[in-house]
Amino acid sequence: MNYNLDHLSELESESIFIIREAFAQFENPCILFSGGKDSIVTTHLALKAFYPAKLPFPLVHIDTGHNFKETLDFRDALVKENGARLIVGSVQKSIDDGKVAEETGVNASRNKLQTTTLLDTIEEGQFDACLGGARRDEEKARAKERFFSHRDDFGQWDPKNQRPELWNILNGRKKMGENFRVFPISNWTEMDIWQYIKREQIALPSLYFAHERDVLERHGVLLGYDKNVHTLREGDKVEKRMIRFRTIGDISITGASESTADDLDKIIAEVAAARVTERSGRADDKRSDSAMEDRKKEGYF
Amino acid sequence: MDLLRFSTAGSVDDGKSTLIGRLLYDSKTIFEDQLESIEGASNKKGLDHVDLSLLTDGLRDEREQGITIDVAYRYFATPKRKFIIADTPGHIQYTRNMVTGASTSNLALILIDARKGILEQTKRHSFIASLLQIKHIIVCVNKMDLVDYGEETFEEIKAAYIDFASKLDVEDIRFIPISALKGDNVVDKGDKMDWYSGGSLLNTLEEIYISSDRNLIDCRFPVQNVIRPHSDEYHDYRGYAGRVESGVFKVGDEVMTLPTGFTSKIKTINCGKADVAEAFPPMSVCMTLEDDIDTSRGDMIVRVKNQPEATQDLDVMLCWLGDNKLVVGKKYIIRHTSNEARTIIKEIQYKVDINTLHRLKEDKNIAMNDISRVTLRTTKPLLVDSYKNNKSTGSFIIVDEGDFNTVAAGMII
Numbered sequence: 257m258n259y260n261l262d263h264l265s266e267l268e269s270e271s272i273f274i275i276r277e278a279f280a281q282f283e284n285p286c287i288l289f290s291g292g293k294d295s296i297v298t299t300h301l302a303l304k305a306f307y308p309a310k311l312p313f314p315l316v317h318i319d320t321g322h323n324f325k326e327t328l329d330f331r332d333a334l335v336k337e338n339g340a341r342l343i344v345g346s347v348q349k350s351i352d353d354g355k356v357a358e359e360t361g362v363n364a365s366r367n368k369l370q371t372t373t374l375l376d377t378i379e380e381g382q383f384d385a386c387l388g389g390a391r392r393d394e395e396k397a398r399a400k401e402r403f404f405s406h407r408d409d410f411g412q413w414d415p416k417n418q419r420p421e422l423w424n425i426l427n428g429r430k431k432m433g434e435n436f437r438v439f440p441i442s443n444w445t446e447m448d449i450w451q452y453i454k455r456e457q458i459a460l461p462s463l464y465f466a467h468e469r470d471v472l473e474r475h476g477v478l479l480g481y482d483k484n485v486h487t488l489r490e491g492d493k494v495e496k497r498m499i500r501f502r503t504i505g506d507i508s509i510t511g512a513s514e515s516t517a518d519d520l521d522k523i524i525a526e527v528a529a530a531r532v533t534e535r536s537g538r539a540d541d542k543r544s545d546s547a548m549e550d551r552k553k554e555g556y557f
Numbered sequence: 558m559d560l561l562r563f564s565t566a567g568s569v570d571d572g573k574s575t576l577i578g579r580l581l582y583d584s585k586t587i588f589e590d591q592l593e594s595i596e597g598a599s600n601k602k603g604l605d606h607v608d609l610s611l612l613t614d615g616l617r618d619e620r621e622q623g624i625t626i627d628v629a630y631r632y633f634a635t636p637k638r639k640f641i642i643a644d645t646p647g648h649i650q651y652t653r654n655m656v657t658g659a660s661t662s663n664l665a666l667i668l669i670d671a672r673k674g675i676l677e678q679t680k681r682h683s684f685i686a687s688l689l690q691i692k693h694i695i696v697c698v699n700k701m702d703l704v705d706y707g708e709e710t711f712e713e714i715k716a717a718y719i720d721f722a723s724k725l726d727v728e729d730i731r732f733i734p735i736s737a738l739k740g741d742n743v744v745d746k747g748d749k750m751d752w753y754s755g756g757s758l759l760n761t762l763e764e765i766y767i768s769s770d771r772n773l774i775d776c777r778f779p780v781q782n783v784i785r786p787h788s789d790e791y792h793d794y795r796g797y798a799g800r801v802e803s804g805v806f807k808v809g810d811e812v813m814t815l816p817t818g819f820t821s822k823i824k825t826i827n828c829g830k831a832d833v834a835e836a837f838p839p840m841s842v843c844m845t846l847e848d849d850i851d852t853s854r855g856d857m858i859v860r861v862k863n864q865p866e867a868t869q870d871l872d873v874m875l876c877w878l879g880d881n882k883l884v885v886g887k888k889y890i891i892r893h894t895s896n897e898a899r900t901i902i903k904e905i906q907y908k909v910d911i912n913t914l915h916r917l918k919e920d921k922n923i924a925m926n927d928i929s930r931v932t933l934r935t936t937k938p939l940l941v942d943s944y945k946n947n948k949s950t951g952s953f954i955i956v957d958e959g960d961f962n963t964v965a966a967g968m969i970i
C-alpha cells in the first residue's frame with residue numbers, strides 16, 4: 257500500500273470535511289439547490305458525509321418560475337429518493353408581493369431578482385449557513401472566495417473583509433443576523449466534476465446530455481426556447497438543433513451549445529477539448545466584465 | 558493523477574501574474590472567451606501585446622488599483638498532475654496572505670527579478686515558507702531576457718540565495734532561470750539558455766517528488782460529528798465522522814478516545830456506502846467502535862501507545878493577522894482540530910525581524926503581519942503535537958471574542 261489518494265478522492269475528502277464542519281458549527285444550515293450539476297454533486301457529497309444517517313439539512317431551491325421542467329422533475333425525484341426536505345423560494349411570489357419588479361424588454365431575466373427571493377427565504381427559514389456548489393475556477397471574482405464565506409446582516413459579501421482560512425481550520429463564529437455561505441467544492445474544476453459524476457455514477461437531469469430542442473440564437477448565445485419566457489422580436493428565428501446545456505439555470509438566460517455528446521464519456525471528451533468556459537453561455541455574465549462580482553456583493557451566491 | 562498545491566510569492570512587478578498567466582495559457586487552461594476579455598482589456602490599457610497578468614487579476618478593486626490584494630486560487634492540470642496555485646500578493650502589508658496561502662501548500666514558488674536580485678521580500682517569503690514547514694522551494698529568476706540571458710547573473714543570485722537559505726529549514730531548493738514574458742523555461746525550454754541543464758518550470762512541477770507532508774505513523778482522528786441515524790435499520794449505529802489527520806487506522810485496531818481515555822477496537826470504517834479496511838490521511842471517513850463509548854466532537858481517536866500531549870500551556874510561533882494589536886492577558890478563542898477553548902496570551906518571548914531573522918526580545922508590540930514566539934494558557938487541555946511532526950494537530954487559529962475575526966495563526970513548537 258502506498259497510501260496515496262488520487263485527486264478526485266482528495267477533493268471528495270476535503271469537501272466532506274467542510275460539509276461536516278458546516279453541520280457542526282452552524283445551527284441551521286441548508287443546501288442551495290439549483291438543479292445544476294454542481295449543486296447535485298454537493299448534495300451527493302453531503303449524503304455521503306452523513307451516511308447512514310439521512311441528509312441533516314434541507315434543500316432550498318429558488319424557483320424563478322422559469323425553470324426547465326426537466327430540472328423540477330429531477331429535483332423532486334432526488335428529494336423523494338433520499339427522504340430529504342425541500343424548501344422552495346418563489347421569485348413569482350416576490351414579484352406578486354411587490355418586493356421586486358419584473359424586468360421588461362427582450363433581454364428580461366429573472367436572474368437578478370433571485371437575490372431578493374434568496375435573502376428572504378434565508379431569513380424566513382432562519383438559515384445561518386447556506387451550502388452552495390460554487391467553484392473558484394468558474395469566474396474571476398470567485399477565485400478568492402473562502403470555504404466559509406462571511407456575509408453581513410444584509411447578506412452582502414465584502415471581498416476585503418473575509419477571514420483568512422489557514423490549514424483546514426474553519427471559523428464559522430458569527431454575530432446575530434450574520435450568516436455564511438459555505439462552498440465545499442471550491443477547489444474542483446469543471447473537469448473534476450464530470451470525472452467524479454462518472455466515477456460515482458451520479459444521475460443528472462437529461463438537459464446535460466445532447467438532445468434535440470427548439471433554440472433561439474441571441475448575441476451569439478443559444479437559448480432553449482420557451483414561449484412563456486422568451487418574447488420573440490423581429491428577425492428572431494426558432495429552430496430545432498442538437499444541443500446540450502453546460503450549466504443549468506433560469507430558462508431566459510441559460511445558454512446551450514451545439515453538441516452530440518449524449519453520454520458521460522463524450523461529455524468528458526468535449527469538456528477536455530472545450531475552448532470556452534462554461535459560464536460563457538450565461539447571458540447574465542455578459543452584462544459587464546465585473547457582472548458576477550457586483551451580484552455577489554448584493555448577496556447572490 | 559495526484560494533486561500538487563503550491564503557493565507563489567514575489568515582490569510587486571517581479572512578474573508573478575505574468576508567470577501564472579503563462580502557465581495557464583500554455584497549459585491550455587485559458588479559454589477563448591477569457592482570452593477575448595483580456596485582449597479587450599489590454600487594448601483599453603493601450604498595450605500592444607496581450608497582458609497575461611490580467612487573467613489573474615480577480616477583483617475590480619484590484620484591477621482599479623492595479624495590484625493583487627488577497628489570496629486567489631487558480632487551477633490547471635496537465636496529463637501528469639493537477640495543480641492548485643495559492644496566488645499571494647507581494648506587498649509588505651500582506652504577509653498574512655502569504656501565511657494563509659502557504660498553510661495548505663506542498664511547495665513554494667518564489668520569484669526574483671534578475672535585475673534586482675534578492676530583496677527583503679524574497680527573504681520574507683522564504684522565511685514564511687520555512688516557518689510553515691514547506692519542504693520544497695523553487696526559485697525562479699525571472700526577466701532573464703532583460704539581462705541577456707546571462708548565466709553569471711543567474712549564478713550570482715543562486716549563490717546569494719543559498720547563502721541566505723542556510724539559516725532556513727527547507728529540504729529541497731531548486732533554481733530555474735526564466736522569462737515569464739517570453740516563455741523561456743516556463744513550459745518549454747526555449748533556445749536562449751543552453752547553459753541551463755535543468756527542466757522547465759512546468760516540467761519540474763510535474764516531476765517533483767513531494768516527500769509526503771503526511772505523517773503515516775502517529776494515528777490522529779479528531780471527531781467532527783457523531784452520526785446517529787435513528788432508523789430501524791441502523792438502530793444502534795453510532796459512528797464517528799472525521800478526517801484522518803495522520804497515521805493509518807485499520808479495522809480491528811485497538812484505539813483510545815481522548816480525553817476520556819476509554820479503549821476499544823475499530824469495528825467498521827466506512828466512506829459513504831462503501832466499507833473500507835483501512836483509512837489514511839487525508840481520508841474523510843466514519844468509524845464505529847466495538848464498545849459504546851461516550852465520545853463527541855472535539856475528542857480524538859488515537860492509538861493507546863502513541864498519544865498526543867494533553868496540555869493547557871503552549872509554546873508557539875504566532876503570525877498575527879488581525880487589525881487590532883495582540884493584547885497580552887486578554888481572552889481569545891482558540892480553535893484547534895475540531896476542538897475549541899478559550900485562551901490568554903501569557904507572554905511574548907520575542908518578535909522575529911523577518912528580514913534579518915533576528916530575535917527582537919525587547920519588542921513586545923505585535924500587530925498585523927508580525928511573527929512572534931509566545932506562550933499561551935488555555936482553559937482546557939488541548940491534544941497537541943509539535944507542528945514539525947504534525948501539521949494538523951500542531952496548528953491552531955485564534956479568534957477575537959468581540960467580532961469573531963480570525964486574528965492569528967499559530968504553530969506549536
Ligand SMILES: Nc1nc2c(ncn2[C@@H]2O[C@H](COP(=O)(O)OP(=O)(O)O)[C@@H](O)[C@H]2O)c(=O)[nH]1
Nearest residue numbers: 569570571572573574575610699700736737738
Ligand atoms: N522583459 C520582461 N518583462 C517581464 C517579465 N515578466 C514580467 N514582465 C513585466 O513586468 C511587469 C510586471 O509584471 P506582473 O506580472 O504584473 O508582476 P507582478 O506584480 O509580480 O504580478 C509587467 O510589465 C510585465 O510585462 C519577463 O520575463 N521579462
